[in-house]
Amino acid sequence: MIPFVLFSMRRAWQGFWRNALMSMAATLTMVLMLVLLAGFFILQNVLLASLSFVEQKVEVVAYVEQNATDDQVQTLISETQAMPQVASVEFISRDQALERFKATQAAQGREDLTQYLESNPLYASINVKLTDPSELETVTAALDQDPIVRNVLNITALVNRVLTVTDFVRTAGVAMVGIVGLIVLFIIVNTIRLAVVARAEEIEIMRLVGASDAFIRWPFVFEGALVGLLGALITLGLLYLGSEPLGRAMVGFFNVLPLELGSVGRDTVILVLGTGLGLGVLGSWLSVRTYLIR
């Protein structure tokens, strides 16, 4: 068993270098395809992060009656916080609401009209962030029931529209990565097939001198794995080199969005290594098979 594995690996290594041009072509195709795949994968993750950021912006704003006591407000806040659909609750007092209004007006370069008012006309509110924006209606209904809530800002229609768009973009993103993945699969398998076909005579001779299927197949499978591994490592190297400047550009571009991309790096490494190795092995296995079934 071990001599056989060593033999296969040695033959794979020789095969790779004795057909250097074909091996390089296969490896470079592999790199190109993996970069494409990884690019789409990263893009997809940025997209998802942006979408969840947009969805986080969805909040329920419930205005509180002016005659509500502090105790009542505190009870409302803690009750709301206890709801499983609620991520966080923020209380905005009447004064804070006025400050915010002034700030927005000033930011837009408008005259401060509040100075003509004798009293603060704004209501205090509790702003509720949701764990899942689709829970909007439940939370809205619950808050609406509360006697100290004057009214709940009804944004159901707007949120539903946002959700429709984000759902669509999510599905389209997955489909896109899926399609790119399929294309990558076909191109890589086909390239490796070409490299194997170029050595049809070698396989023919092996059959004629009485090599068993395993002795013909495994060196090619190992060689495919070598192409896959090398392609994946080069790809990861390129991505690593590119991640610094690209990442900086992205942070600049998405400045406003504090995106959470924590595990994308790790996932990309797994994806690239897995795809490279997997397709290298699969490609050679399938290509050699055509010569063995006889």
Add this chain to the structure above:
Amino acid sequence: MVPPSLFDRLTGRARANRPDHAVVVLHDVTKRYPNGKEALKDVDVVVPEGDFVFLVGPSGAGKSTLMKLLIRDELATEGVVVIDGFDLARIKRRQVPKIRRKIGIVFQDFKLLPRKTVWENVAFALEVTGTPRRQIRPAVDRVLALVGLTGQARQLPDQLSGGEQQRTAIARALVHDPRIIIADEPTGNLDPVISWEIIQLLLRINELGVTILMATHDAEVVTALRKRVIALEDGRVIRDETGATYHRED
């Protein structure tokens, strides 16, 4: 009983302890291809151990099909093909490589690997059949000496003459110590003088006890040697006689 190895035969211990038996038996063999063409029809051939057989006939007579049946590249549509006691239609797929190691095959176009040296081309046949490395070196050195290529062992095929390339191919066919050598037009690409060298080599190998089946168009060689001749035409054996010439003697 273990058949004597080429080494035994080289050292003269060859035929003494083995009863004569047929290496190749074809009984009522018909080969019909999926397109309906009958390449072989009712072929009966028995080749005893140690025979030297010429297979002659015009192109398309069925010589190549017959050889493909012998190496189990194709299966007979009807009839039985037996190699060294094994019915090729009944053996398991896994055993096919083992049968092929009993057969050495030589082609008109040599089929050498261009990036491997003479030595490596011969060793290749042993490597890919799982022979331990320490056994490969002496075996390869021995067959290279037998075909007279010891001095060219480190050269690549394209540095060799046609005759030397064919001798490399013969060495590769021999290295498994086969029961039979099947040669498909081995002199087809060679000039007459070199052809005779190759024939002499095959005769020597035959004298060592290896059965030889050689397909050829070379009338001069066949007629001069007066060996057994099997003539095929339109897929049928039209002549099978020993001590014969290329063309029918009337």
